[in-house]
Amino acid sequence: MSEPYDLIVIGSGPGGYVAALRAAQLGMRTACIEKDAPLGGTCLNVGCIPSKALLESSERFSEVSHDLKQHGIEVEGVRFDLGTMMKRKEKIVSQLTRGIAGLFKKNGIDRYEGHGSLAGPGRVEVRAADGSTQTLEGAKILIATGSTPFILPGIEMDYDRVGTSTEALSYPGVPEHLVVIGAGVIGLELGSVWARLGAKVTVLEYMPKLLPFLDEEFSKLAHKLFKRQGLEFRLGVKVTGARAEGDAAIVEFEDENGEAASITCDRLLVAVGRKPNTEGLNTESVGLKLDGRGRVEVDDHFRTNVENIWAIGDVIRGPMLAHKAEDEGIAAVELMAGLPGHVNYDAIPGVIYTHPEIANLGKTEAECKEAGIPVRTGSFPFVANGRAKALAQTDGMVKIIAHAETDRILGAQVLGPRAGALIAELAVAVEFSASAEDIARSTHAHPTLAEVVKEAALAVGGRVIHM
Ligand code: FAD
Ligand code: NAD
16 A cells, blocks of 8 residues: 555546646645556547547648639649548647646656546555556545447447547548438537548438537528538437448438438447446445436535545536536645635537537527526627638627626627637636626727627627628
8 A cells, every 4th residue: 555645536638637737736645547558538539639630630621622712822633641640640649648747747646557446435446457456545536537438229339330439530541421420519520520531421410400509590500501511411310220231331210200211331420429437436335426327426516425535527517528627627626725616617618620610608598598587699790800701711600698687798609710719708708707898898909800709799789880
């Protein structure tokens, strides 16, 4: 048995590794257990980072192939080399994961490679790949074990022809026909990557519309734009089974009319959500409570029902986002140290890194109406913005939802160029309880895309200028 730690973190994703770093900064003797060889979790290894690397590369290819002509630039013989694209992606991932190992070293965090499981009060067992075990003691334990893809019943995975986002980040060649189950964030991002590189992409979605968490007009606009980019959608269909057969994958579903149908394709991507990682954690040994969806139950301060065990990130309630996990990690550790850690769930932006990008924050207009909150909204399209015209990227708009009486910003949606960067201003506004008028009266540089945000804020007060 080693010296007791102040904190043992299980999992080194953005939640766990950031929590470990903050704990070390606060002077805690900290250990982090990770079962995989590289640190960084889903986000760095098989999530945010590799997907964004491929989205960027494929977008550059698509831009050079289709969008430069209008600028008077003629390019002939455009080709891509998938091997180089994949190597670039892998290099970015390895630089970043090695960076975390360096930060651990610099901050004196002990890293244990192996599977962590709860082994009684204040104890965690680490089982290494060779089967050897050791037990660590810690005053506090933080569960940050993240999530893995959810697999629908009836789907026989071979993790090759029928796979998850992990396989779709490393296909050895461009599929001729890729079928994606789920028109969610992964379906749209990775569907876009492979469609840009030449695959026929068919997306099967259970719901009658794309991205139901957006306002109706945004959901419809996104549908129209992705269709224009060549993605084919079958909405309102129910997948009943799938399997690999030789070099093909077969997916069976009930079509829009409830009739049995099937598609044979060469790759099938299952992207219907993710499930929390609690298997093998030995939660029963300490009586740790899970909620109805298998997530570790926590209170507002990330405390579980067991004293000195805390949990954050994808393994608890809330959106499965890297920055949400990071901020919860920091807040949890600060609370452990007696500091006022806090996460404002109304100010967490979500971004889909398609082209154009789609970003959302807080409540939709429909959610406000449902909750009986009186709202005023303001929208402004990119087509009326000088910078968007210069970029030749005029699709989309910004919408701001504000309280009808106080003018306080309650939500915002951006569909358009650099939406992920534009939503940051609105997230800060929500954090500071700003009103739409605060944004409308702030000077925004000209000509910038940010002026669309300002005009949408002006529109809330009925005094838009450039329309
Ligand atoms: P994870 O990142 O899942 O990390 C958990 C870690 O714990 C893993 O390394 C796992 O190996 C380890 N672990 C689990 N159990 C044990 C155990 N018993 N013992 C030891 N170690 C264990 N989010 C965004 O915000 N932006 C994006 O652009 C984005 N893109 C994504 C793209 C894809 C394809 C996917 C799949 C996800 C994406 N996400 C994105 C979601 C994001 O990756 C997750 O929300 C985030 O990684 C959650 O962080 P976490 O620390 O809670 O868990
Ligand atoms: P998701 O929840 O975004 O989308 C899943 C989709 O599958 C939904 O539209 C759902 O209606 C559909 N679906 C469910 N069951 C179905 C069925 N039987 N047949 C057809 N469709 C069905 O989940 P995801 O795309 O797998 O992503 C998982 C998580 O990873 C998300 O929570 C997301 O936040 C995170 N993620 C984030 C980013 C980002 O922030 N840019 C990128 C990728 C993933």
